[in-house]
Amino acid sequence: MKLGVLEIKHSNFPLYLAKVYKSPPMRQILEDIKKLSFENEIFFLYGEKGTEKDYVVKIILGYMNQPDVMAIPEDLNKKMSSFKQKNIVYIVKNLENIDTAFLFNPEKCFKCAIFISDCDYEQLYKNGIITFELYEALLNSKKLYIPPLRERKQDIIPLANFFLQEISEFLKLPKKELSKDAQDALLDYSWTENAYQLKQCLAKAFLLTRHQRLTSKDLFGEYNDQFSIRNFLELKLGNLLKEFANIGNSNLYETVIQEVEKALFILAINETGGNQVKAAKILGINRNTLNKKLKYYSLI
Incomplete structure (x- = not known):
């Protein structure tokens, strides 16, 4: 599994990283992830800049069977003919001015949508960074907070x-x-x-x-x-x-x-x-x- 530039060669990345984390908050995050069904799940993953948000995303992906990952909004207009609709995972890092239609299309199913931010969505909405539609969608999300190191x-x-x-x-x-x-x-x-x-x-x-x-x-x-x-x-x-x-x-x-x-x-x-x-x-x-x-x- 690729980790940006660096690559770790363990076949079961989630279980391997689970052994790395010792703190109660991170152990709880790992337990919460293991219990999820990954059927139209929405995650909101946040924590200070520099916390291991990308690693937690890879842990989530590791619990799925070869997910088709789409970056939003970059990949929305790409041809998706080779993608299995129910195997899609949306990853959203830039939450400003995001059209949430991809979450509510009745003809489409997805494994999960992962929203990643340095701040809580409550603060993002108060500061006018995200729309009310996205705020409403995130109210139903599974929140995963990574405390500072x-x-x-x-x-x-x-x-x-x-x-x-x-x-x-x-x-x-x-x-x-x-x-x-x-x-x-x-x-x-x-x-x-x-x-x-x-x-x-x-x-x-x-x-x-x-x-x-x-x-x-x-x-x-x-x-x-x-x-x-x-x-x-x-x-x-x-x-x-x-x-x-x-x-x-x-x-x-x-x-x-x-x-x-x-x-x-x-x-x-x-x-x-x-x-x-x-x-x-x-x-x-x-x-x-x-x-x-x-x-x-x-x-x-």
């Missing part, structure tokens, strides 16, 4: 290990582990951007360290979020230069350029969920150039 300390270390597994499988490199001080540092951190921030932190540490056991210094370094890119690179490259100082013809320049470039591409692609057009725009390069580089580094 800082309120689910029990999930931080299991999630971190899960992300490290994803990263190692994606990069086709041996898995890295967390030292005791790294685990303590992760638990003490505020994670204002939730699991997304945790994953980015681990990806960066994975790429920038050679050893297999990550420490708190690998994760957070001797710098804070305001530390400049220049200072960060000087710190890392300074350590690398010391290692290569006594080696002749080490080709350090090409090594550094390629490693930095590869790391940038991985982070940009991961940030945009695999969208090369958006990633190229973030990086400030041509999309064709990015595609060639991704192939060169065997990232696609």
Whole structure:
């Protein structure tokens, strides 16, 4: 099952992830999902930006038999001749100005419709972001709220290990582990951007360290979020230069350029969920150039 850019190769993803989550709120969400019939179900999945909403969607999909997923409104006008009508799952991320007709067509059945938001629909309606028709439809939905990671300390270390597994499988490199001080540092951190921030932190540490056991210094370094890119690179490259100082013809320049470039591409692609057009725009390069580089580094 694909998870954006990264791929986890477990055959039963819902059951695997169920073992990852330890906090009562997430355990309850998993139990609620297991009890559903998936016949014209409507879900409203919400939580702070960066919480694991996309993962919960994949858990829901994992309980169905090869669902035909449609993004709303992007896929509404596509030819659906190959789709089994009763196997369709609608996924709606942009709730503004959504036409809810697809939910109420008497000639059409669907497995479920999953609405995803950073805010509760009550707040969305009060702020004029969604229509009254959509608000009424969501009143009958199954609400699934994902609390922020800082309120689910029990999930931080299991999630971190899960992300490290994803990263190692994606990069086709041996898995890295967390030292005791790294685990303590992760638990003490505020994670204002939730699991997304945790994953980015681990990806960066994975790429920038050679050893297999990550420490708190690998994760957070001797710098804070305001530390400049220049200072960060000087710190890392300074350590690398010391290692290569006594080696002749080490080709350090090409090594550094390629490693930095590869790391940038991985982070940009991961940030945009695999969208090369958006990633190229973030990086400030041509999309064709990015595609060639991704192939060169065997990232696609």
